[in-house]
Amino acid sequence: MTHSVRIGVIGGSGVYDLPGLSHAEEVSLDTPFGSPSDAYIVGEIDGQGVAFLARHGRGHLINPTSLNSRANIWGFKRLGVEYLISMNACGSLQESIEPGHIVIPDQLYDRTRLRPLTFFDEPGLVVHPSVADPLCPYLSDILYEAVQSTGKTVHKGGDFVIIEGPRFSTRVESRVFRQAGFAIIGMTSIPEAFLAREAEMSYAIIAHVTDYDVWHEEEEPVTVEMVIKTLLGNAAAAQQATLAAIKALKDAPPSPYASAMKDALISNRSSIPAELEAKYQLLLGKYL
Numbered sequence: 001m002t003h004s005v006r007i008g009v010i011g012g013s014g015v016y017d018l019p020g021l022s023h024a025e026e027v028s029l030d031t032p033f034g035s036p037s038d039a040y041i042v043g044e045i046d047g048q049g050v051a052f053l054a055r056h057g058r059g060h061l062i063n064p065t066s067l068n069s070r071a072n073i074w075g076f077k078r079l080g081v082e083y084l085i086s087m088n089a090c091g092s093l094q095e096s097i098e099p100g101h102i103v104i105p106d107q108l109y110d111r112t113r114l115r116p117l118t119f120f121d122e123p124g125l126v127v128h129p130s131v132a133d134p135l136c137p138y139l140s141d142i143l144y145e146a147v148q149s150t151g152k153t154v155h156k157g158g159d160f161v162i163i164e165g166p167r168f169s170t171r172v173e174s175r176v177f178r179q180a181g182f183a184i185i186g187m188t189s190i191p192e193a194f195l196a197r198e199a200e201m202s203y204a205i206i207a208h209v210t211d212y213d214v215w216h217e218e219e220e221p222v223t224v225e226m227v228i229k230t231l232l233g234n235a236a237a238a239q240q241a242t243l244a245a246i247k248a249l250k251d252a253p254p255s256p257y258a259s260a261m262k263d264a265l266i267s268n269r270s271s272i273p274a275e276l277e278a279k280y281q282l283l284l285g286k287y288l
Contacts, residue, residue, distance in 0.1 A: 005049035008081035014231035064165035064187035082255035091213035105160035139204035146244035158183030174215035208234035
């Protein structure tokens with residue numbers, strides 16, 4: 001691999017490549033947490049090194065609960081990524097956010113139950129990272145302006161509730177989420193956002209709306225067929241916006257979270273087992 005990579009892109013449902021990536025090569029990585037979803041496609045856009053990963057694998061073969069998000073994020077860190085753009089399909093929980101619109105959310109609410117939420121789940125090394133604001137405002141602003149440049153309707157801000165999946169919501173679940181004020185609903189941004197913070201990356205989301213979930217009495221309940229139909233129209237716009245955002249990041253400073261874990265490590269350094277120090281050099285080496 002000859003590229004210096006600062007920007008990563010995770011392609012969600014309907015997005016399995018990144019048009020415009022030149023000098024591309026596949027990079028397969030192994031990690032302490034196993035294999036990522038697919039090979040990373042590493043190349044250049046506007047002279048910048050970029051790594052793309054299909055979240056569910058090319059061919060969409062991995063369901064949300066089974067995603068190895070730790071391996072996916074670790075791989076981006078190995079490649080040198082500082083800014084990570086996440087593309088996500090989602091459902092709308094509000095009338096004003098219509099299918100075909102795009103949302104740049106600013107908060108996440110965790111309703112998952114079965115996924116590892118941290119890299120650091122072994123006795124001997126304990127961290128407590130701050131994720132009060134799990135999505136990077138700097139990168140989110142860039143994504144918002146990039147989507148605006150495509151002419152698509154885009155909403156800035158909004159609370160994004162993440163459910164376990166792979167099933168869609170029941171009607172009462174959907175009504176409760178709507179009444180709680182959530183803007184959109186999806187299945188994959190958690191634990192990605194938390195892991196990206198532990199890896200000291202800037203992480204933000206382009207969420208393209210495919211449906212009204214199941215709360216809307218005048219609309220048919222969400223189905224895979226409905227999602228795919230809207231995805232076909234939205235995916236191209238999400239890719240176009242991502243390319244514009246990558247170009248806008250050309251002169252970006254280091255990740256705003258480059259020292260996010262400095263005060264998160266609570267374990268006594270001298271008591272951390274040597275094997276854990278070795279395992280986590282990539283993430284914590286400068287603090288151990």
